[in-house]
Amino acid sequence: MRFLFISVSLVSLFVLEAHKAQSEIQVPLENVENQYTAYRGEDTVTSYSIFSGITTFARLPWVQCLGMQEGVQFDIAFLGAPFDTGTSYRPGARFGPAGIRAGSRRTGLGGPYNVPLDVNAFENLTIVDCGDIPVTPYDSAVAIKQIEDDHKELLHRTPVSKLGLDAETGQQLVSVASDGKEHPRIITLGGDHTIVLPILRSIHSAYGAISVIHFDSHLDTWIPSVFGGATTHQAEINHGTYFYWASKEGLIKNGTSVHGAIRTTLYGLVDYENDDASGFRRIEAREIETIGKSHISILANCTDGIIKKIHDTIGINPVYLSIDIDAIDPAFAPATGTPETGGWTTRELRAIIRGLDGLRIVSADIVEVAPAYDTKAEITSIAAADVRSIFYSTSITSS
Ligand SMILES: *[C@@H]1O[C@H](CO)[C@@H](O)[C@H](O)[C@H]1NC(C)=O
Ligand SMILES: *[C@@H]1O[C@H](CO)[C@@H](O)[C@H](O)[C@H]1NC(C)=O
Ligand SMILES: *[C@@H]1O[C@H](CO)[C@@H](O)[C@H](O)[C@H]1NC(C)=O
Numbered sequence: 001m002r003f004l005f006i007s008v009s010l011v012s013l014f015v016l017e018a019h020k021a022q023s024e025i026q027v028p029l030e031n032v033e034n035q036y037t038a039y040r041g042e043d044t045v046t047s048y049s050i051f052s053g054i055t056t057f058a059r060l061p062w063v064q065c066l067g068m069q070e071g072v073q074f075d076i077a078f079l080g081a082p083f084d085t086g087t088s089y090r091p092g093a094r095f096g097p098a099g100i101r102a103g104s105r106r107t108g109l110g111g112p113y114n115v116p117l118d119v120n121a122f123e124n125l126t127i128v129d130c131g132d133i134p135v136t137p138y139d140s141a142v143a144i145k146q147i148e149d150d151h152k153e154l155l156h157r158t159p160v161s162k163l164g165l166d167a168e169t170g171q172q173l174v175s176v177a178s179d180g181k182e183h184p185r186i187i188t189l190g191g192d193h194t195i196v197l198p199i200l201r202s203i204h205s206a207y208g209a210i211s212v213i214h215f216d217s218h219l220d221t222w223i224p225s226v227f228g229g230a231t232t233h234q235a236e237i238n239h240g241t242y243f244y245w246a247s248k249e250g251l252i253k254n255g256t257s258v259h260g261a262i263r264t265t266l267y268g269l270v271d272y273e274n275d276d277a278s279g280f281r282r283i284e285a286r287e288i289e290t291i292g293k294s295h296i297s298i299l300a301n302c303t304d305g306i307i308k309k310i311h312d313t314i315g316i317n318p319v320y321l322s323i324d325i326d327a328i329d330p331a332f333a334p335a336t337g338t339p340e341t342g343g344w345t346t347r348e349l350r351a352i353i354r355g356l357d358g359l360r361i362v363s364a365d366i367v368e369v370a371p372a373y374d375t376k377a378e379i380t381s382i383a384a385a386d387v388r389s390i391f392y393s394t395s396i397t398s399s
Contacts, residue, residue, distance in 0.1 A: 050106055056129035057100070057189070058107035058388060065130035066150050075125040075159045076185045080132035081147050084370070085140045086194030086238040089338045092370035096384075097132055097189040099335075099371030103381025107388055116354060121388070126160040140194075141234050148198035151186060155202055155363070159184040176318045176360050178208035183362070187387060190367030192337060193220060196322050197242040199365065200251040203320055207362060209250055211317040212257040213310060214243070215349065216324035217285065217340035218264040219271060221247065221278040226267050239337065239368070247278035254279035258313040260306065260352065261285045261327035263342050281313050285327075285343055303348055307355030314359055321356070321364035323349075325384050333383045335374035346383045 056062045057078040063069050065077060080097025087093060113120045133150040135143045159182055163173040175182050183206050188199060193216070203210050214220070221243040224236035237245055246252050259275075263285040266272070275282065283291075283306055291305030326336045329343035344352070366387040374380045 055098075055101045055105060058104045058129075058385075060127055060129045063128040063130055065128070065154055066133065067131075071157070072128075073126070073157055073160045074128045074130075074184055075161045076127045076187065077130045077154055078128070078187050078189060079130045079151070079154065080189045081135060081191035081195045081199075081365075082132050083135045083137075083143050083147065083190070083195055084192045084337075085137065085143065086242070087192045087337045088238060088240060090336070090370055090373060092372040093190055093192040093337055093368055094135075094137065095371050096191055096367070096369035099369050099374065099378075099381040100189045100366065100384045100387075101129070102371075103378050103383075104385035104388070107385060117357060124161070130154065135191075140237070144194070144198045144237070147195050148201045151188070151199050152202040152205055154186055155183050155206055156181075157184055158182065176362070177206045179206055181206070185361075186363045188363075188365040188367075189384075189387075190365055190369070193239040193322075193324055193367050194237065194242050195367065196365060197237065197246055199363075200246045200320065201249070203363060204249075204251045207318050209253045210362070211253045211314050211319040212243075212280075213260065213314065213319055213321045213356065213359075213361075214258070214280070214324075215260045215322070215327035215352075217261055217326045217343055218324070218338065219243075219259060219262065219275050219280075219282075220324075221275045221280065222271065223274050226271065226274075243278055243280075244274070252279050253317060255281075256314055256317050257281070258283060258310055260310065261344050261349075263340055281309075283309055288344060288348060303351040303355065306352055310352075310356065311359065316360065318360045318362050321361050323353075323364070323366045323387065324368045325366065325380060326368055328383055333380040335370050335372070335380035336368045337370055338368075346386070350386060 050059070053059075054062070060078065063072050063074070065072055065074070065079075082094040082097050084091050084093040084096075133147055135146055137143070163175065163182060165171065166173055177183055188195065200210065200212075218240065220240055222240045223244055224230050224241050227240070230236040243252070257279050258281045260283040262282050272282070288302045288306060291302050291309070324336075325333045326339055327343060328346055328349055330336070330339040330341060332346045364387070366384050369380055369384045371381055
């Protein structure tokens, strides 16, 4: 299963070369030869310790994809969406992109090689940090449109890497997009969860209705009337209802989408009926205690049962991955908009994300990180920065 699509990452550039090309415009990072050597010599600037310099995601090159460097190409882009006016409880996810970037600084220190998956996800791909979408904090309707437009603009750029041959059959891989084209992958750093509505509108422009894997303690398919209705249509679109609207707009593929880590309280079982109508299957957080038990008694093994349920639901459909940091227990990730106890551990979520390898993940996000509520040890931001695990799945998937 694992390397079924690996040959797509046959590329013209090694990532180090890509770093070089991209970073010519961002002296002094380019002039550094050895991160362990700190001196300033001829043509050499040494402010390159992992804790110094300007912070981008995993210290990737910063490219102003939406501004001065319009038209630049890449395979994977990290993109901030600092929007939090759809939040119902704790505000502050507008600082999520900055917090996740800070939490990701050490990511490349030991090198990007992933031991359990036996892959260097950075190899052969051009990966950049595109900075943030310029989102207005004053008008949600405008902000949501800005997110859709800018995501779409990047999604429709031609990626650097071309589709290669299937590692197993040797056949030429074909695009999984409904427009038949190749698209780069975008990993969006939220922002509150509302941003997924405009992102799915963008995804629809390339892939049509898409399957969704959604890790979250909440359903987010609530019908606004459940909350007593809203004074304006705009108020009906928020971080608890965006999937209801996405489903209504036909953006989600019915029956092949799944929630994981659910443990929200409900208004009643009617919430589940509405969720069914939105096209999702559910995996409750507590299933991790039981789902693998028939096989073996140790808890860690139960991630296998969760992974199987996800694969069985998604199949070979192209899939969008959305991770709310509140899928993780607040003991491990307290800094979020609507924390719920009884979640998965960071280790369990990592195992489950690794288990997504082989699925055709076309883009992803990590949302609801509100750094103001974090500990001084940055535990939430560091957990969120682990979205790099997503590389290990997405980088081997056809675009
Ligand atoms: C990168 O490209 C080289 C040379 O084509 C290849 O041997 C290697 O397997 C590729 N790595 C990945 C992770 O695809
Ligand atoms: C999805 O399928 C279910 C079961 O067939 C159906 O009840 C529901 O209305 C469908 N939802 C959408 C949005 O098409
Ligand atoms: C979980 O248990 C099953 C059945 O004993 C075994 O086949 C599988 O390899 C185990 N998975 C892990 C990750 O240990």
